[in-house]
Amino acid sequence: MSDSAHMRGPAAVSCGDVSRSSSLAGCSGILGRSAWAGGVRRKIARVAPSTSTVLIVGPTGTGKELIARCIHEQSPRRRGPFVPVDCASITGTLCSSQLFGHVKGAFTGADYESLGCFRAAEGGTIFLDEIGELEPSIQAMLLRTLQERIVVPVGNHREIPVDVRVIAATNRVLDEEVQAARFRMDLLYRLRVMTIQTTSLRQRLEDVSVLAEHFLTRLxxxxxxxxxxxxxxxxxxxLAHDWPGNVRELQNVLECAAIFSDSESIQPSALRIHKSPAAQPEATAGTIPAALQPFSPHQARGPEPAECLETWLTLPEVEAQHIARTLEVAGYNQSAAARMLAIDRHVLARKMKKYGLRKPEGLQ
Known part of the structure; x- marks a missing residue:
């Protein structure tokens, strides 16, 4: 961060590390072969060239900041700063000065002038992470900044224009926060110009092998x-784990395994997967993940079988679909898929030939 962006003394802003294009080499994009990953990559390519505000919504650990960085990196502002702000950490009386800056002597301890995070992001992108945690008074100030594209530092009455793209993220359902009077409706409308939804890792298990390979290479x-x-x-x-901590948990598990594994091939004994109290019993290598289990007609009330015979799947059709889904999740690694299905690899090969299942062209 430059000296103009860094604030000295006790009134230093609590922006994250200000990054520029050269330091974003780690932004390798959204990895995965799932429909969600492909959809997000296309959406990033569409929204990046504009200056519109983007709201990224989804569970913790699903890559919201990565998406924000990729939007910035692919935008015309990529040579400008990328300033991440953890909104959950900027509570209290100094919150407004941390976002919008202050003049020298504005309050006790303000020994130096502060630009604030918005002015530090001039010409680039500010990423407001966990925006649902902002206090109501700061929400009102932020609304004015979004509307007028100006900031007013604490202790100053002069309006200072800012040229900043705003990307916000939250793991909260902001519509519910509005109903509970914890979030301003007008601010939500200002933020929700374009929305990108992230998803939990257990909903895109076919990406686990791709992510694992990437993390192990980088580690x-x-x-x-x-x-x-x-x-x-x-x-x-x-693939059998439900990943409550999402991609962040996967990365941590692999980092620990890579460091403590004595062999080049990481074995199950090296995987330190912590089960939450609500987690299901520990899965073995032959266990079928819940996401892969076929639907049972007893799970929900619906038409009697006689009423839907025309669409009722036959046993071979169910087997073919289940094998196809397992191959997709395993990244078409036949050995892994056979393990998940608890059958011999040669049996799997025969069934793939029987049902005409093959690895898609162009898949690595």
């Missing part, structure tokens, strides 16, 4: 350790 480079790869059994264990 090897960052830590100076030999390259590691997942064994077939370890991949099956990862």
């Amino acid at each position: 090897s480079k960052d830590n100076g350790i030999p390259a590691k790869e997942l064994s077939v059994e370890s991949l099956a264990v990862l």
